[in-house]
Amino acid sequence: MLNFESDYTTGAHPEILKRLMETNMESQTGYGFDDYCISAAEKIKKECADEKAQVEFLTGGTQTNQVVIATMTMNGDGIIAAQTGHINGHEAGAIETVGRKVFGLEHKNGKISASQVRAFTDNYYADANHEHMVRPAMVYISHPTEYGTLYTLDELEDLSAVCREKNLKLFLDGARLGYGLMSLQTDVTIKDIARLTDVFYIGGTKVGALCGEAVVFTHNNKPERFLARKKQLGALLAKGRLLGVQFDTLFTDGLYYRIAKNAIDRAEELKTLLKNKGYTFFMDSPTNQQFVAVDNKKYEELKKKVRVGFWETIDENHTAIRFATSWSTTKEDIEALEAIL
Amino acid sequence: MLNFESDYTTGAHPEILKRLMETNMESQTGYGFDDYCISAAEKIKKECADEKAQVEFLTGGTQTNQVVIATMTMNGDGIIAAQTGHINGHEAGAIETVGRKVFGLEHKNGKISASQVRAFTDNYYADANHEHMVRPAMVYISHPTEYGTLYTLDELEDLSAVCREKNLKLFLDGARLGYGLMSLQTDVTIKDIARLTDVFYIGGTKVGALCGEAVVFTHNNKPERFLARKKQLGALLAKGRLLGVQFDTLFTDGLYYRIAKNAIDRAEELKTLLKNKGYTFFMDSPTNQQFVAVDNKKYEELKKKVRVGFWETIDENHTAIRFATSWSTTKEDIEALEAIL
Amino acid sequence: MLNFESDYTTGAHPEILKRLMETNMESQTGYGFDDYCISAAEKIKKECADEKAQVEFLTGGTQTNQVVIATMTMNGDGIIAAQTGHINGHEAGAIETVGRKVFGLEHKNGKISASQVRAFTDNYYADANHEHMVRPAMVYISHPTEYGTLYTLDELEDLSAVCREKNLKLFLDGARLGYGLMSLQTDVTIKDIARLTDVFYIGGTKVGALCGEAVVFTHNNKPERFLARKKQLGALLAKGRLLGVQFDTLFTDGLYYRIAKNAIDRAEELKTLLKNKGYTFFMDSPTNQQFVAVDNKKYEELKKKVRVGFWETIDENHTAIRFATSWSTTKEDIEALEAIL
Amino acid sequence: MLNFESDYTTGAHPEILKRLMETNMESQTGYGFDDYCISAAEKIKKECADEKAQVEFLTGGTQTNQVVIATMTMNGDGIIAAQTGHINGHEAGAIETVGRKVFGLEHKNGKISASQVRAFTDNYYADANHEHMVRPAMVYISHPTEYGTLYTLDELEDLSAVCREKNLKLFLDGARLGYGLMSLQTDVTIKDIARLTDVFYIGGTKVGALCGEAVVFTHNNKPERFLARKKQLGALLAKGRLLGVQFDTLFTDGLYYRIAKNAIDRAEELKTLLKNKGYTFFMDSPTNQQFVAVDNKKYEELKKKVRVGFWETIDENHTAIRFATSWSTTKEDIEALEAIL
Numbered sequence A, B, C, D: 001m002l003n004f005e006s007d008y009t010t011g012a013h014p015e016i017l018k019r020l021m022e023t024n025m026e027s028q029t030g031y032g033f034d035d036y037c038i039s040a041a042e043k044i045k046k047e048c049a050d051e052k053a054q055v056e057f058l059t060g061g062t063q064t065n066q067v068v069i070a071t072m073t074m075n076g077d078g079i080i081a082a083q084t085g086h087i088n089g090h091e092a093g094a095i096e097t098v099g100r101k102v103f104g105l106e107h108k109n110g111k112i113s114a115s116q117v118r119a120f121t122d123n124y125y126a127d128a129n130h131e132h133m134v135r136p137a138m139v140y141i142s143h144p145t146e147y148g149t150l151y152t153l154d155e156l157e158d159l160s161a162v163c164r165e166k167n168l169k170l171f172l173d174g175a176r177l178g179y180g181l182m183s184l185q186t187d188v189t190i191k192d193i194a195r196l197t198d199v200f201y202i203g204g205t206k207v208g209a210l211c212g213e214a215v216v217f218t219h220n221n222k223p224e225r226f227l228a229r230k231k232q233l234g235a236l237l238a239k240g241r242l243l244g245v246q247f248d249t250l251f252t253d254g255l256y257y258r259i260a261k262n263a264i265d266r267a268e269e270l271k272t273l274l275k276n277k278g279y280t281f282f283m284d285s286p287t288n289q290q291f292v293a294v295d296n297k298k299y300e301e302l303k304k305k306v307r308v309g310f311w312e313t314i315d316e317n318h319t320a321i322r323f324a325t326s327w328s329t330t331k332e333d334i335e336a337l338e339a340i341l
Helices: A014-023 A035-048 A061-072 A114-126 A153-165 A177-181 A190-196 A226-232 A241-250 A255-276 A296-305 A331-340 B014-023 B035-048 B061-072 B114-126 B153-166 B177-181 B190-196 B226-232 B241-250 B255-276 B296-305 B331-340 C014-023 C035-048 C061-072 C114-126 C153-166 C177-181 C190-196 C226-232 C241-250 C255-276 C296-305 C331-340 D014-023 D035-048 D061-072 D114-126 D153-166 D177-181 D190-196 D226-232 D241-250 D255-276 D296-305 D331-340
Strands: A054-058 A078-082 A101-105 A136-142 A169-173 A199-203 A213-217 A280-283 A289-295 A309-315 A318-324 B054-058 B078-082 B101-105 B136-142 B169-173 B199-203 B213-217 B280-283 B289-295 B309-315 B318-324 C054-058 C078-082 C101-105 C136-142 C169-173 C199-203 C213-217 C280-283 C289-295 C309-315 C318-324 D054-058 D078-082 D101-105 D136-142 D169-173 D199-203 D213-217 D280-283 D289-295 D309-315 D318-324
Touching (some): A014 A241, A035 A054, A035 A190, A035 A241, A054 A061, A054 A241, A061 A136, A061 A169, A061 A226, A078 A114, A114 A153, A153 A169, A153 A190, A177 A190, A177 A199, A177 A255, A190 A199, A255 A289, A289 A296, A296 A318, B014 B241, B035 B054, B035 B190, B035 B213, B035 B241, B054 B061, B054 B226, B061 B136, B061 B199, B061 B226, B078 B114, B114 B136, B136 B153, B153 B169, B153 B190, B177 B190, B177 B199, B177 B255, B255 B289, B296 B318, C014 C241, C035 C054, C035 C213, C054 C061, C061 C169, C061 C199, C061 C226, C078 C114, C101 C114, C114 C136, C114 C153, C136 C153, C153 C169, C153 C190, C177 C255, C241 C255, C255 C289, C255 C331, C289 C296, C296 C318, D014 D241, D035 D054, D035 D213, D035 D241, D054 D061, D054 D241, D061 D169, D061 D199, D061 D213, D061 D226, D078 D114, D153 D169, D153 D190, D177 D190, D190 D199, D255 D331, D296 D318
Parallel strands (some): A078 A136, A136 A169, A169 A199, B078 B101, B078 B136, B136 B169, C078 C101, C136 C169, C169 C199, D136 D169
Antiparallel strands (some): A199 A213, A280 A289, A289 A318, B280 B289, B289 B318, B309 B318, C199 C213, C280 C289, C309 C318, D054 D213, D199 D213, D280 D289
């Protein structure tokens, strides 16, 4: 069945599988010390224009959030995030499992602002009893957000400035980073992100890899004994080459950007299509996820012909649903969808 | 200086010290197996009219919240509480340290309602992705709340019913329970609490003891291997007699109630006094904590003559402050305060 | 350079890569609900002849040990293992990170016995203060062990019996299970293991997969809410198909056994070779890892021509080294080694 | 019944109760900021002759070990201790609960040596795979040990030197420190301990207090945000005065030493008595705990007349038992015991 349910329903970009095949019989060192992890890290550092950056590869998004937060903050610390942030609502307690609290702030289209962060932190320090309270130690944002929206460069600059002022780490979850970078409506580059955050990651799982996220500790921020701590959290892959080869391929000849661009192009077509068909947008998204509000009858009809994501119940008779394009969505898929909508 | 800052500024009720003195040279078994822990537990069970209840003694409030939550829920579980609940804001991450998430719901005078709990839980189970989310496993309320307010019997019955229906444990934090039970405006008894909750505790630290909270696991709810788990969390006192003697004394001849009653009587006098002096109440509290809004000049003046609790900043020019009475507040203290206000 | 350093230096068996390629563009559900995970689980259940078994896929060995132990025992519990057990010495604290203690018993060629387990457990329960001690709750064994040795069926039967008697879970780490099952000197089948343990896993990473371990919860033992708990520990893979396809392939037409057999055949040739060349065996191993003691000069010479594993320092002048064969070791590799030794 | 079972069977030294009584109605700040905590800390710093020392008060021994280890080492770190160390065998997993591993080294009368520590640590760093292993980060010793034995000054100097060389924290558990300092056979002073360790504690619970341990972070070693982290672990007492008054009293006019001296004097009398009666010593102890081996018939007889501590089963017919004296043991107790032995 036609499938627009999520951006991780197919396998890997063929170029990646090809490279896995080609390098398969090579004998490589384990645990991330293989030639491909090293090469991929170098390529990513170049992309970031941050010579002091350190790149580490992990397997999935929740794992990455857990490992980054556990190693860059102290037990009992608090992480400021949007109420809708992935770590707040959709990681089954992975952050609390490592002893951190998530402060879920009111969001605006999935985003939080520098002034919210400032107010929250000021409020903490102004409280005479703040030593008895959870200390805000990090700001977690995602880009694109859960709603597909993007921070502007100005917004990121402001968040970065307030974080430095208030001694907060700035962590950007880029599970769908490619789609953000290739959006037609963004002024943010990967170099900006590397410059403005303390740590971020480049999502592979949702952008063409079988699995894998590349964590970039900017400005020499990698926590000490990172390998051991990764292992303590069950996150050290024996055949690190699996991650290395994938990211090395993704960052050769701009493959990562090209395949993300495909998703954006298809999403733009999809957007036009939805508009033309008279659908009501639940949210204006500049990336690969498109949200529309449909009445439940329509929803039931659609479900028979195409897989889409349930997003939320709007009211008794309406539901918000999500269409996601990806590196593997084709023009034919869009045409097939047109016939259905 | 005159001190209305909190209800734990003095030592223990003299009767307690007397009993500690009298029993001091007795040779007693450690770890809660002494005669006094056993006797106190029996007396408390009788008060609760719950033959299957099990009583355990711990040292302080945050410790008790941590131990109860860690032993009655699973790692990664979520605890529903008021946004203002002590576990949400004032325990420095003790709940997250044991791997649980606190869901801070909007409060009404420090309280949450059965319908909020129902809506929150229904929402969780209705979400198609709820297996990826933190499961609500417990409802935490305090009685009196952080604002000195009280649940009515009807409200407690409703909370209890929704908890049973939704498979949630109901935990009542009674750090100031005595003041709640002796309020002139309550219809809730300790027997009601024992009947309606899965676990609650009777606060000693804030009601006349040097330290100590008596946890009541109602209806045979005590978690297996509780002694070992208490010890794992650093909460097992070697000379358990220190807790046993105090609670045995507090529950002999109704001492716990009598000394709580004193705080209530003084609070009523204080309330009248504040009204007569024209103070604006920030919150209507039926227990031993009284909150008024003052302008900052007045606040500065007051601070020179009496210690009061800072509660929160209302606006640039106004502050909410707290006056707390306790078992040790005297009529003379109230008269002295009258001269100052 | 010729490489006998470990059994995970090459990629995946070509048959696996082929299947990944063939299934790549299929649209599949995430998180282990894809067709391949379902199919692989069925095939493994059949191998085990345990209809009530439940099969779950995880990414790596340490992660699997952590997830299994965290979900099948309680916080503060103790795990009985050989002093040399992987969880005791080589997981950087992953077991302690989830709050469990490892009891490292004296080993005999990497193994522990039922009588040791009995004595240890009896000793615990005999101690009048055992409630203040860590409770033994699980026995962890590996098969093959860290030294490549194997339990006999009788030994496993005895371990299983003592575990049932003493209320201990029996967990078998099968990171190299294939090599154990195909050893020429074993009387243990996978059906025996399924019958005798409470949980075990079938290693993929070291037996031909890119990554992945198949956990078998025997006799309906899967812990409740396993998906959420896996996620809490950062161990839930979005594209579960990556694991599903690999194990489905490994358990089609006996591929898992066939490729393990290759490692055993090459190891037997290697053994003969080492004997003929006059090497002293450090340990008699019936599986794919062969350990010899060499003087340090020889070691230095060898290192120039072939990569081998450092095992341990025997004395000032001698070192124990490991040669590992795998599914990808060829007769040509053995011949090339012959020229070097 | 006559009771030599442990050193914490009676309440507090009367001088302490008297001071609690005298200060009871004073209004004091909570959480360790009261006058008595401040004064006690000053007195202890003077005793230690360490101006940069920081003193913190906690409630009990296991709690103290947990808080110190959790705040002075990193998650996943390892603590070197004697196999018989309290943290290894008798804290129900409190150390693992905060994610640390205990390395239990072979002991000699409850002690470990600098050369053992050196060998263990060298072995760790020599292992090519040590990043995959638990890092030794701290040495934990107790003084007196579980067997009542004492380190000599030379032994402590050596341990301290190896710890500094190997980047290990040295932590001395002084749950019974008073009895060690007042032993007739020691050359170690509290100043030596302050000079040589990174952190140690002065036990109150077992030396005359109702509860309480005074942690001394030597040389400005107190971990940052200690108050919050104490609270996260449920270890912050609201009425800190309870601890402050007790330690202030114990460190006024040498009360701590005087009452410890009583225990030592009685232990010496007890020792003579046991020798004269022909008892076989299981262990030669220079402090307040005396261990003898008795045949089981004798043990049964004794138990009818005096409470003693079970120590361990020696063989089928013999048991090691412990007699403990304390600050409250009288000459009359010894005489009464003489009639029984």
